[in-house]
Amino acid sequence: MLSQAKKMQEKMSEVQENLKNIEVEGVSGGSLVKVTLKGDYEMKSIFVDKDAKKEKDEIINDLIIAAYNDAKNKLKKKTSEEIAKATGMPNLPFDIKLPF
Numbered sequence: 001m002l003s004q005a006k007k008m009q010e011k012m013s014e015v016q017e018n019l020k021n022i023e024v025e026g027v028s029g030g031s032l033v034k035v036t037l038k039g040d041y042e043m044k045s046i047f048v049d050k051d052a053k054k055e056k057d058e059i060i061n062d063l064i065i066a067a068y069n070d071a072k073n074k075l076k077k078k079t080s081e082e083i084a085k086a087t088g089m090p091n092l093p094f095d096i097k098l099p100f
Contacts, residue, residue, distance in 0.1 A: 008087070015086045019079055026071025033063040037071040039079065 022039035032052035036044040046067075052060055 011087060012083075015083055018086075019082060022075065022078055022082065024071050024074040024078055026067040026069065026074060028066035028070060029063045033060075033067040035064070035067040035071045037068075037075050039075065041072065041075065043068070 019039040023044060024037055026035045026037070027033065029049075029052060032049040034045075034047040036046075038044050046064065048060065048064070052063060055063075
């Protein structure tokens with residue numbers, strides 16, 4: 001059983017490294033704002049359409065936050081899918097530490 005846990009830990013380490021290469025895009029305001037996150041939740045880019053820049057600062061801030069949250073939710077889903085695919089075990093968090 002311990003060897004299985006060690007194999008799972010090695011596999012999860014490999015999966016975590018691969019997850020860093022994932023990129024997702026979050027959007028808000030009908031694509032007026034786009035945020036790209038990398039697999040480690042680092043923001044890679046942000047795009048604010050020129051039409052959005054005409055809005056009040058509070059609205060732009062809300063659009064940025066909404067786009068980030070959209071990207072974050074997509075990244076969580078994508079991460080879970082990749083972990084399930086790699087391990088055959090659905091619903092494991094990507095930052096799981098093994099052995100338990």
